[in-house]
Amino acid sequence: MNTSTLNDSTGAEVWDDPGLGRRTLTWLRGDPRAALSLVVLVVILGAALLAPWLAPHDPTAQNFDQMLNGPSAEHWLGTDDLGRDVFSRLMHGGANSLYAALLAVAVALVIGVPLGLIAGFAGGWTDTLISRVIDTFLSFPAIILAVAVTGAMGIGLTNAMFSVGLVFAPQIARLIRARTLVVRQELYVDAARCFGASPLRLLSRHVLPNAIQPVIVQSTLLLAVALLAEASLSFLGLGVQPPDVSWGAMIARGYMYMSIVPEQMYAPGLIIMITAVAFNALGESLRAALDPTIKGHS
Amino acid sequence: MNAPLTPRPDSAAGVSAHDLRIHFATKAGTVKAVDGVSFEIRPGETFGIIGESGSGKTTLGRALAGLLKPSAGDIHYGEHDPRALSRSQRKRLRRDHQIIFQDPHAALNPRMTILQSVIEPLDIIGEGDRQSRRRTAADALERVGLPATIGKRYPHELSGGQKQRVNIARTLTLRPKFIVCDEVVAALDVSIRGAILNLFADLQKEFGITYAFITHDISVVSHVSDRIGVLYLGRLMEQGPADAVSDRPLHPYTQALLSAEPLPLPSDRRDSRRRIRLEGEIPSPLNPPSGCPFRTRCPKAATRCAEQVPQWRELRPSHWVACHFAEPDL
Numbered sequence: 001m002n003t004s005t006l007n008d009s010t011g012a013e014v015w016d017d018p019g020l021g022r023r024t025l026t027w028l029r030g031d032p033r034a035a036l037s038l039v040v041l042v043v044i045l046g047a048a049l050l051a052p053w054l055a056p057h058d059p060t061a062q063n064f065d066q067m068l069n070g071p072s073a074e075h076w077l078g079t080d081d082l083g084r085d086v087f088s089r090l091m092h093g094g095a096n097s098l099y100a101a102l103l104a105v106a107v108a109l110v111i112g113v114p115l116g117l118i119a120g121f122a123g124g125w126t127d128t129l130i131s132r133v134i135d136t137f138l139s140f141p142a143i144i145l146a147v148a149v150t151g152a153m154g155i156g157l158t159n160a161m162f163s164v165g166l167v168f169a170p171q172i173a174r175l176i177r178a179r180t181l182v183v184r185q186e187l188y189v190d191a192a193r194c195f196g197a198s199p200l201r202l203l204s205r206h207v208l209p210n211a212i213q214p215v216i217v218q219s220t221l222l223l224a225v226a227l228l229a230e231a232s233l234s235f236l237g238l239g240v241q242p243p244d245v246s247w248g249a250m251i252a253r254g255y256m257y258m259s260i261v262p263e264q265m266y267a268p269g270l271i272i273m274i275t276a277v278a279f280n281a282l283g284e285s286l287r288a289a290l291d292p293t294i295k296g297h298s
Numbered sequence: 299m300n301a302p303l304t305p306r307p308d309s310a311a312g313v314s315a316h317d318l319r320i321h322f323a324t325k326a327g328t329v330k331a332v333d334g335v336s337f338e339i340r341p342g343e344t345f346g347i348i349g350e351s352g353s354g355k356t357t358l359g360r361a362l363a364g365l366l367k368p369s370a371g372d373i374h375y376g377e378h379d380p381r382a383l384s385r386s387q388r389k390r391l392r393r394d395h396q397i398i399f400q401d402p403h404a405a406l407n408p409r410m411t412i413l414q415s416v417i418e419p420l421d422i423i424g425e426g427d428r429q430s431r432r433r434t435a436a437d438a439l440e441r442v443g444l445p446a447t448i449g450k451r452y453p454h455e456l457s458g459g460q461k462q463r464v465n466i467a468r469t470l471t472l473r474p475k476f477i478v479c480d481e482v483v484a485a486l487d488v489s490i491r492g493a494i495l496n497l498f499a500d501l502q503k504e505f506g507i508t509y510a511f512i513t514h515d516i517s518v519v520s521h522v523s524d525r526i527g528v529l530y531l532g533r534l535m536e537q538g539p540a541d542a543v544s545d546r547p548l549h550p551y552t553q554a555l556l557s558a559e560p561l562p563l564p565s566d567r568r569d570s571r572r573r574i575r576l577e578g579e580i581p582s583p584l585n586p587p588s589g590c591p592f593r594t595r596c597p598k599a600a601t602r603c604a605e606q607v608p609q610w611r612e613l614r615p616s617h618w619v620a621c622h623f624a625e626p627d628l
Contacts, residue, residue, distance in 0.1 A: 187404035188406055188408075191397075191406075191465075192407075194363055194365055195423070196423060197422050201422065209407075210407070290409075292409060292454070293408055
């Protein structure tokens, strides 16, 4: 090794960051679970995004000669009740399902994180007000709230998942509020305050980074729940509208022919499960990787 | 440009407190953590504040650092009264009075590298560009005896002594005029306490910093301080030059604290008269005793102590005490 850089009086080179790309590579090399789940997610996402070019069949092309067939060389996962290729629909449906799940969690984070941070950090009547609103939302059955919001805003995948995000937001807010209450008491927050740090800086540099970990894990769990919520809402007819397709809509449709061609329900179910598990494993690894006190990821 | 870590002009500034009161409203009633304390810390000196846990010394320290608003009374930094200043002036004054905490680990954000932590004060006050901030941080780390390479490490990878040095370094980047040292060596191994205390003394010489040195350890405080104030239940019991307070204390409480110090002598060679034992715990500040707060544990207590608050008397030159029975020629 070149020792002269270590003796640089300005310390500039000594402290140079290896860069995000390289750090990510080092992390993935040391964490096979994270690497595997990332590969799985990339494959699923790739298949979903490239479906228009990669899918063997048109997902909406109907063929009434081949309805409710089992798997064959032509149709790998069989055909549905309108003779459409299930495998192609699975690929095309991925984009809608992933979009739906990410949208719901993004809405939950955008609403929940600032609310929880402000409630926990400000305390007093601000906290009381926000906490009561959160409690009110939490006391609603989630699916009823989603149905109500969708009813008010109109039917459609985006509206449906936006309302799922609204349902998730109080969970996120609660989680981060509880952590914020602990972190704001930390001595390093006082130290920064003594240097003259603004409330915004205290929140962004000290409170948020130390309060966010449970939210990262919770978000990955919520992604899985959101995939299922999308399925439920589409099943109820509030989400994806035909001829669009999503995994949830496929389960809803496949359900009706479960006794004839069960793989039509199992296939989207299985892919939802795999995606959910991968998201979760990645979240768990991410939490560990972002915590410098856990050895082996630096 | 100047070398980044040089004393600022007009560096020395004293700090004074006038009838300082800090009360906390709790469900059980009002806690008078600091209850009418006045003192003056002279520019460039070390003012020791001794007290047991519960005496209000940490609350007092936080108020001196500007982390707590006094309920009544005021604190002046040099000739400045922060409350009389505009917002922007107050912000500028902020860097002048800093605090270093007892727990060096908890004072560092676990998710920031040492460099990020040391640079942060400069980022906040917006002094210099990125390069000059790094240089100042490197200088500060070097000045407290740490290699610059430590900058890329995280707090949990450092020893307690190293972490306290980091805390000193980052405070130093602001070149404050006044630092509250709140039990700064209490959490450290005995073997490195001396080194850290010497570092504080060196920095004082070099930068002309004024210290308020808060501790429960009377042997430490008498070594490092020019003058000492003894705090009990939020009030000053005694105040005077360090050697006078530690060699010829006037207040029975100070005498008791001193006699509680272990002596490096076999028991039969110790002067048994010197030993004053304190019975019980410090009373709750929720419900302090009437009259003299120390009377419930004082060997000399009489009825008068319950009825009258002892006057703050200058029994010897610049040696003050609050006790009815204190005699100058003890």
